[in-house]
Amino acid sequence: xxxxxxxxxxxxxxxxxxxxxxxxxxxxxxxxxxxxxxxxxxxxxxxxxxxxxxxxxxxxxxxxxxxxxxxxxxxxxxxxxxxxxxxxxxxxxxxxxxxxxxxxxxxxxxxxxxxxxxxxxxxxxxxxxxxxxxxxxxxxxxxxxxxxxxxxxxxxxxxxxxxxxxxxxxxxxxxxxxxxxxxxxxxxxxxxxxxxxxxxxxxxxxxxxxxxxxxxxxxxxxxxxxxxxxxxxxxxxxxxxxxxxxxxxxxxxxxxxxxxxxxxxxxxxxxxxxxxxxxxxxxxxxxxxxxxxxxxxxxxxxxxxxxxxxxxxxxxxxxxxxxxxxxxxxxxxxxxxxxxxxxxxxxxxxxxxxxxxxxxxxxxxxxxxxxxxxxxxxxxxxxxxxxxxxxxxxxxxxxxxxxxxxxxxxxxxxxxxxxxxxxxxxxxxxxxxxxx
Numbered sequence: 001x002x003x004x005x006x007x008x009x010x011x012x013x014x015x016x017x018x019x020x021x022x023x024x025x026x027x028x029x030x031x032x033x034x035x036x037x038x039x040x041x042x043x044x045x046x047x048x049x050x051x052x053x054x055x056x057x058x059x060x061x062x063x064x065x066x067x068x069x070x071x072x073x074x075x076x077x078x079x080x081x082x083x084x085x086x087x088x089x090x091x092x093x094x095x096x097x098x099x100x101x102x103x104x105x106x107x108x109x110x111x112x113x114x115x116x117x118x119x120x121x122x123x124x125x126x127x128x129x130x131x132x133x134x135x136x137x138x139x140x141x142x143x144x145x146x147x148x149x150x151x152x153x154x155x156x157x158x159x160x161x162x163x164x165x166x167x168x169x170x171x172x173x174x175x176x177x178x179x180x181x182x183x184x185x186x187x188x189x190x191x192x193x194x195x196x197x198x199x200x201x202x203x204x205x206x207x208x209x210x211x212x213x214x215x216x217x218x219x220x221x222x223x224x225x226x227x228x229x230x231x232x233x234x235x236x237x238x239x240x241x242x243x244x245x246x247x248x249x250x251x252x253x254x255x256x257x258x259x260x261x262x263x264x265x266x267x268x269x270x271x272x273x274x275x276x277x278x279x280x281x282x283x284x285x286x287x288x289x290x291x292x293x294x295x296x297x298x299x300x301x302x303x304x305x306x307x308x309x310x311x312x313x314x315x316x317x318x319x320x321x322x323x324x325x326x327x328x329x330x331x332x333x334x335x336x337x338x339x340x341x342x343x344x345x346x347x348x349x350x351x352x353x354x355x356x357x358x359x360x361x362x363x364x365x366x367x368x369x370x371x372x373x374x375x376x377x378x379x380x381x382x383x384x385x386x387x388x389x390x391x392x393x394x395x396x397x398x399x400x401x402x403x404x405x406x407x408x409x410x411x412x413x414x415x416x417x418x419x420x421x422x423x424x425x426x427x428x429x430x431x432x433x434x435x436x
Contacts, residue, residue, distance in 0.1 A: 092117035246271035317353030358436035367433035
């Protein structure tokens with residue numbers, strides 16, 4: 001990679017001339033590329049094309065320089081980066097007497113303006129996407145990264161994004177840097193531990209990531225009163241809360257496009273009782289939050305449900321609800337029944353039914369039930385009359401999607417949605433639905 005502030009003119013001109021072209025075709029037939037750093041140019045063209053959908057605000061900045069393909073695939077999206085910036089603003093505002101930390105962020109929370117925080121330290125800078133958004137919530141922000149190439153890239157891009165005046169780039173080991181800081185050096189510390197070991201194998205346990213934030217917990221909270229840690233969505237968040245002890249104040253389960261992308265754990269110096277840990281589940285514009293104790297209470301109440309309070313039987317259901325990815329990760333299934341007055345089909349099916357019109361506030365997808373059927377051939381024939389194409393999903397069901405589609409002789413697609421599941425009494429049931 002060339003010295004970033006001094007990309008030679010032939011390379012710059014090549015990137016500008018071919019910015020919208022297919023990178024694979026360019027690699028085979030670059031045309032007039034004399035004097036061009038072709039690998040670097042191709043990375044920039046490919047990076048910008050990826051950024052158009054993943055980081056549109058970065059893509060709109062002409063001077064941003066992109067890393068190789070793998071780093072672009074692994075970096076945060078604009079949505080998840082903005083979410084962390086919104087969260088940082090609210091955490092800082094709460095410390096200075098502003099809005100409660102569990103308020104849903106406004107659309108303008110990430111805009112430039114008065115920064116509620118004094119100093120952010122990002123111990124795992126990487127490509128710098130998260131850092132570039134969170135930095136706007138602080139008067140000053142320090143990026144720490146051990147890879148020199150990434151530090152050069154971040155320094156260039158922070159300047160290109162207008163953040164040079166409030167950011168500092170440190171090329172060094174994050175643990176050594178942390179241990180060299182005096183107490184109360186920052187308002188917040190952020191860390192996104194690397195999830196691959198020295199051999200490149202993926203790791204999931206917190207203690208196997210680098211740096212080991214679990215071992216560093218006390219030191220992190222000595223340096224800053226608030227610590228935000230980004231973790232793999234594969235982790236068991238309940239075990240994570242237990243591992244960090246009473247230091248965990250909040251857990252944010254962040255999804256976009258109904259795909260769980262990351263867990264954010266907020267640590268505080270002041271201990272938090274287990275029932276008071278705040279859980280926020282977000283999937284694009286859908287939002288559900290609760291205290292852990294409320295979920296525990298809802299689960300206990302669900303086992304004592306009275307006959308008079310029992311919702312509509314499945315055979316009379318008019319709407320089927322499918323929770324979004326964040327709620328599936330959270331596992332707050334009894335709480336959903338209580339909040340939205342719907343009935344869970346079975347403990348392991350994680351689908352809900354209700355009567356009346358679909359509730360537009362339900363955090364997931366809603367479907368109008370057209371028919372229900374057991375797997376009896378005669379019932380299936382009646383329920384699927386006139387249907388030769390459908391979108392098929394299975395939950396707690398003995399057949400795979402492919403097996404069920406073959407059995408029902410249906411093509412994929414269309415506006416019909418079939419949900420095959422097992423009810424509480426063990427009956428294999430098919431719901432024929434359309435989007436509500």
